[in-house]
Amino acid sequence: AYAGLVINSSKEWTNFSQFSAYFKKGIEIYDLINSSIDDNDVITWAPNASSNLFPEIAYALLTSSNIGAGKLVGTVSVDFRAMRDAAKFCKANDFFWDGVISSKLNLRDFIFEHAGYCLLDFTIIGGKFSLKPSVPINGNNEIDKTQKPDVKCLFTDGNISDLQVSFLSPEERQLFRAAVLFRKETENGFPETKSVLVQSYFGTVTDPIETFDMSGFCTSSKQAITFAKYAINLRRLSDHGISF
Numbered sequence: 001a002y003a004g005l006v007i008n009s010s011k012e013w014t015n016f017s018q019f020s021a022y023f024k025k026g027i028e029i030y031d032l033i034n035s036s037i038d039d040n041d042v043i044t045w046a047p048n049a050s051s052n053l054f055p056e057i058a059y060a061l062l063t064s065s066n067i068g069a070g071k072l073v074g075t076v077s078v079d080f081r082a083m084r085d086a087a088k089f090c091k092a093n094d095f096f097w098d099g100v101i102s103s104k105l106n107l108r109d110f111i112f113e114h115a116g117y118c119l120l121d122f123t124i125i126g127g128k129f130s131l132k133p134s135v136p137i138n139g140n141n142e143i144d145k146t147q148k149p150d151v152k153c154l155f156t157d158g159n160i161s162d163l164q165v166s167f168l169s170p171e172e173r174q175l176f177r178a179a180v181l182f183r184k185e186t187e188n189g190f191p192e193t194k195s196v197l198v199q200s201y202f203g204t205v206t207d208p209i210e211t212f213d214m215s216g217f218c219t220s221s222k223q224a225i226t227f228a229k230y231a232i233n234l235r236r237l238s239d240h241g242i243s244f
Contacts, residue, residue, distance in 0.1 A: 022188045025050035027067060029060035032084040033091065043080060054097040054118050055086035055131050058111045062129055069107055073129070082130035085141070089133045090118055092141035093226070098183070099217030117214055117227055119143070135230070143226075160244045167240045175203040175236055176210045178228035182218040196221055198228035200236060 003021055032055065034046035051057060061068035063075045090096070095118040101110075111131075112122045120131045136147035157163040177199045184192045193215045199207065212231065218224055 020190070024187075026052075029056060029064070029067075032056050032059060032080070032087045035080075035084070037080055037084075041080075043075075052096040052098045053087045053090045054095070054114060055083045055090060055120070057097055058115070058122075058131060059083045061107060061111070077128055079125065079128040079130035082125075082128075082132060086120055086131035086133065088141045089120070089137060093119075093143055093223075094220055095119065095223050095226075096220060097217045098185075098219045114217070117218065118223075119227070119230055155242075155244075162244055164243045165240055166242075168238065173235060173239065175200050175207050176232065177203065177205075177207050178231055179209050179211045180218075180224040180228045181211065181213045181215040182221060182224040183215045185219050194221070196224050196228065198225055198232065200232045202236060203232075 003023070005019060007016070028048040028050055031046040031049045031051070033053075036044045038044075059078060059080075062070070062073045062078050064070045097114065097118070108122075115122045115131055116134075119134045121134050123130050123132055133143075136144045136149060138144040138147075155163070177197055179195055179197050181193055181195050184194045186192070197209070199205070210231075212227070214224060214227070218227075
């Protein structure tokens, strides 16, 4: 969002060095959750609205010719259904993106990085960009901690060319305590940076601390704690990597 300020000053004004404003809404973009699509892939759009759901922001950046890369990507190269489902996932789990894009950036790198903070994977499936939840979910689009990931395919050196498997060393699997910075908002006031420290049940107080700065967009302690748990478990449970 942009603001303009006009002051018709008299001689009482001698100095005006700083100006602050609290914006409650940003640019109006596509409302994916309330839009629909039929069997012929015809989309019925809901009225545009401001949003702090990252999938809706990513969709706008990929498809809008005004604020994004719509002339290069466009709606035909983005999976509407997957993006809408990802938006519902974020809303159900209170994953929000209350940030500002104030400078030029690499779009794919930006979406890939910030999708991870919302527990989403940025993928290309069937030639279309999409966001998919990184964790199992239930019928209400909430994270289901009782399910294991659904394995769809098995890849081995029998069906992949030049498959290389490398097992992680104990040092690379070292547990850590996650310190996550987030922003506490005060309506019509100034924000305050807060931090939360999360330790694994399997860890100790002597584990090293790794810091994740999410204060630029995260305004929820719940989201910060959930991401910290995911990051710690990703380190604890991953024991090898592959390349092919």
